[in-house]
Amino acid sequence: MALRDQIRIMVVDDMSTSRGLITQALDAFGIRNVASTSDGPTALKTLETSPVHLVISDYNMPDMDGLQLLHKLRTGAKTKGVGFILITGKADKAIIEHGRKLGMNNFLKKPFEPKDLQACIEAVVGRL
Amino acid sequence: MTDINDPMAEIRASFFIECEELLEALQDGLQELADGSEDAETINVVFRAVHSIKGGAGAFGLEPLVRFAHRYETVLDEVRNHRLTATSDAQKVFFQCADHLSDLVRICRDDQPIPVAEGEALLTALNALLGDEHEEEEVTAEDFQPLGVALSLDLPDLDIEAEPETPCFDIVFRPGQDLFATGNEPQMLLRNLAALGEAEITCDLSTLPPLDQLAPETPYFQWNIRLTADISEAEIREVFEFVEGLCELEVTASGVDVPVPEIVDEPPASEPEIIVEAPIVAAPVVEDAPVELKVIEPEAAAPSASAAGAQKNNAGPKSVVRVDLERIERMVNLVGELVINQAMLAQSLDQAGLSPHSDAMNGLEEFQRLTRDIQDSVMMIRAQPVKSLFQRMSRIVRESSAAVGKDVRLLTEGEGTEVDKTVIERLSDPLTHMIRNAVDHGLEKTAADREAAGKSGTGEVRLTAAHRSGRVIIEVSDDGAGIDRPRVLSIAKSKNLIPQDANLSDSEIDNLLFLPGFSTASQVSDLSGRGVGMDVVRTSIQQLGGRITITSERGKGTTFSISLPLTLAVLDGMVINVADETLVLPLNVVVETLSLGANDVQMLRPGEFVVRVRGGFVPLYDLGVMLGYRSPRETHEGSIVLLISLEDGNRAALVIDGIQDQRQVVIKGLDDSFYRAPGIAAATILGDGQIALILDPTDVIAAATPNRIMDKPMPERKVANE
Incomplete structure (x- = not known):
């Protein structure tokens, strides 16, 4: 079985359009196990019981931004090993640097093409 | 309509819907800032709204939108990070940018060409706010070394360090030919094995031969065991120590036995109108249990703290479905x-x-x-709440006050009042016109004029909505100089709209504004004088089954009041007989029914009667006479009278001939080709297929007031082709 058949991914974005775009792209890659949620706290709660291999999260979200989510993931016993890709509208140096320190696996600047997303994911998990 | 087979088109459509919500949040946030909100979250909301629009627009390649939103967002980011202060001038620019952004969204949605000039001025204004060149330091993908992650596809490593899970073994036990002969008993072995941990034992019967070939002393079965136990492989093999060589034994560590949690996929895109979100079900789902699909509100994308709290309590999010x-x-x-x-x-x-x-x-x-x-x-x-409509009007106020150089503030009230969607849509044009009128004509020309009249220099336009006796009342008022009645009168006379010798009451003069072809502006201004008069406004309101009235006080201001039915479709009506006609009266206006006695009616003067109702007097009208169905009667004794309440709070008594029934009637609009008969709101089809007219009682009474010049039937002017 190819990696894409088995990998589980969670998409976190407060904008349903963005969630739709990402999940649509993942679907086009043949990735079937995709969950999505609109905010960090829900993502954390869900990941406790339904672990995934990779979290793809937007940076700019109310209440808990992408890096705050990453921090929570890295300090959570069950989630510290999960892959994390940050989607950001602005690849601000400070944000990326902060992300690197927190153990961000990769980032992707919006807007992106599906192939960019694929390359970004493959850089983290290997060939899909 | 979107192509249901194209998921991208569907996402694009949902993006524009989401944009409307973001634009609304943007307006709200800017308004809060303008009202002096100190909450840091306010500017965050404003920033995020623009940022999200930019993000989505980028995905669909809407370059002009991205470009503008980007610059706007950059400035808002500066404000957010306290590097820039949102002065009132800056806020003005922000509002204009929000308006322009909303235009761009609409233009992009409808695939229209982008007008260049407008945005450029705002971009320049934004750049001016930023001051010296604003450096944006961005990281490129090359600068970042992606960090690989070791994947275990059974997901054990995610948990292994945290909480060592019990190892799991797959064991295959295949007794050899001589197992029974040596006195060994498989059942004992399996029992010992099961004692080590949790065992799932299945017996494989596939090697069992047909009965005629079965040798009674030969073992044929084999067992597959899945053992979950915190032990080593050696300990398992120990159990089989005595049968070593007498059986085949395979032991494989199959890793951590994690119950596979169900993950719900995004549902396939098939229905573009309904957006169904399938979040991961929170609790692990038992295998074979039906997959649970929750419908959550896509807008819950920005859940407030309390909403998140509610979710934690497992109360379940509010469900919203978008329907075509x-x-x-x-x-x-x-x-x-x-x-x-x-x-x-x-x-x-x-x-x-x-x-x-x-x-x-x-x-x-x-x-x-x-x-x-x-x-x-x-x-x-x-x-729908009228909020979206009111928000549009705040833009009209900003634009029109800027155009005529007045300082104007819009106050709104009752934004949550819900009105039929069609009504809201069709109110937009008349309200726009009324707001422009209020800013342009209603308010004094200069702040100095206002101050001379003892008012604040800033003019006030008030927009309110409320439910009142089964109707929606929307009012537009200004605190300007009020209607200049002598001037209105002279204009009407000079344009031959009324006879030169007409002697009109104040309210009749005010109502002259609704005459076609009336315009008080001495010169056609940029704003209201576009050849569309208040008569068109009135026509649009009447087409909605509504009424518009005007009250004005010299020096204090003018109020236009629109009264609309709650719904355009069905009405609770009282079916009555008048002369030989069947009519319908809205039930909510009927206070009570009376039968007139000999002494109940008093004549004030010929043709004018009042009826005594519990000590008070109420004017009496004969509906049959008013509608021209019959001539006045000698006496009203014994007649049936409906006591009705009018919108102005007064009461009236209507003489009718009989009451048939109370029932719901379906409102059927009268065709435009009919003259607007005063007092007739619409028509309906009754149970027997008969057509009955639906009355508007307030209008009936108004039409019956003598010397009215306004409500003579006039040819309708069509507002728009519908």
């Missing part, structure tokens, strides 16, 4: 048909002479109740 308006329209029409059909059925059952206690009649009653419930529910679907 056409489907609702169809439902409304069907409900209309249902109501008519129910009335017809009631009529035939009645004519069949059934006892009111018969099953059929009881069933009918239940049917009527259900019909009413369905109708209410359907109407509720169509109801």
Whole structure:
């Protein structure tokens, strides 16, 4: 079985359009196990019981931004090993640097093409 | 309509819907800032709204939108990070940018060409706010070394360090030919094995030969065991120590036995109108359990702290489904048909002479109740708060006050008042016109004029909405100089709109503003004088089954009041007889019914009567005479009278000939080709297929007031082709 058949991914974005775009792209890659949620706290709660291999999260979200989510993931016993890709509208140096320190696996600047997303994911998990 | 087979088109459509919500949040946030909000979250909300629009626009390659949103967002980011102060001038730019952004969204949505000039001025204004070159330091993908992650596809490593899970072994135990002969008993072995941990044992019968070939002393079975136990492989092999060589034993560590949590996929895109979100089900789902699909509100994308809290309590998020308006329209029409059909059925059952206690009649009653419930529910679907409409008006105020150089503030009230969606849509144009009028004509020309009149230099336009006696009242008022009646009168005379010798009351003069071709602006201004007068406004309101009235006080201001029906579809009516006609009166205006005695009626002067109702006097009108169905009667003794409440709070008594029934009627609009007969709001079809006119009582009374010049039937002017 190819990696894409088995990998589980969670998409976190407060904008349903963005969630739709990402999940649509993942679907086009043949990735079937995709969950999505609109905010960090829900993502954390869900990941406790339904672990995934990779979290793809937007940076700019109310209440808990992408890096705050990453921090929570890295300090959570069950989630510290999960892959994390940050989607950001602005690849601000400070944000990326902060992300690197927190153990961000990769980032992707919006807007992106599906192939960019694929390359970004493959850089983290290997060939899909 | 989007192509349902194209998921991208669907996402694009949902993006524009989401944009409307973001733009609304943006407006709200900017307004809060303008009102002096100190909350840091306010500017965050404003920033995020623009940022999200930019993000989505980028995905769909809407370059002009991205470009503008990007610059706007950059400035907002500076404000957010306290590097820039949102002065009132800056806020003005922000509002204009929000307006422009909303234009761009609409233009992109409708694939229209982008007007270049407008945005450039705002971009320049934004750049000016940023001051010296603003450095944006961005990281490129090359600068970042992606960090690989070791994947275990059973997900054990995610948990292994945290909480060592119990190892799991797959064991295959295949007894050899001599196992029984040596006195070994597989059952004992399996029992010992099971004692080590949790064992799932299945017996494989596939090697069992047909009965005629079966040797009784030969073992044929083999067992597959899945053992979950915190032990080593050696400990497992120990169990089989005594049968070593007498059996085949395979032990494989199969890793951590994690129960596979169900993950719900995004549902396949098939219905573009309904956005269903499938979040991961929170609890692990038992295998074979049906997959649970929750419908959550896409807008819950920005959950407030309390909403998040509610979710934690497992209360479940509020469900929202987006539905194509056409489907609702169809439902409304069907409900209309249902109501008519129910009335017809009631009529035939009645004519069949059934006892009111018969099953059929009881069933009918239940049917009527259900019909009413369905109708209410359907109407509720169509109801929307007027907030979006009011937000649009705040833009009109900003633009029009800037155009005429006045300082104007818009106050709104009752934004949450719900009105039928169609009504909201069709109110936009008339309200726009009224707001422009209020800013342009209503308010004094200069701040100095206002201050001379003892008012603040900033003019005030007030927009309110409220529910009152089953109707929606929307008012536009200004605190300007009020209507200059002598001037209005002289203009009307000079344009030959009224006879030169006409002697009019104040309210009649005010109403001259509604005459076609009336315009008080001495010169056509940029704003209101576009050849569209208040007469067009009035026509649009009347087409919605509404009324518009005007009150003005010299020096204090002018108020336009629009009264609209709550719904355009169905009405609770009282079916009455007048002369030989069947008419319908809205039930909510009827206070009580009376039968007139000999001494109840008093004549004030010929043709004017009042009726005594519990110590008070109420003016009496003969509906048949008012509508021209018959000539006045000698006496009203014995007549049936309906006591009705009018919108201005007064009461009136209407003489009618009989009451047939109370029932729901479906409102059918009268064609534009009819003259607007005063007092007639619409028509309906009754149970027997007969057509009956629906009265507007306030209008009937108004039309009956003597010397009215305004409500003579006038040829309708079409506002727009519908």
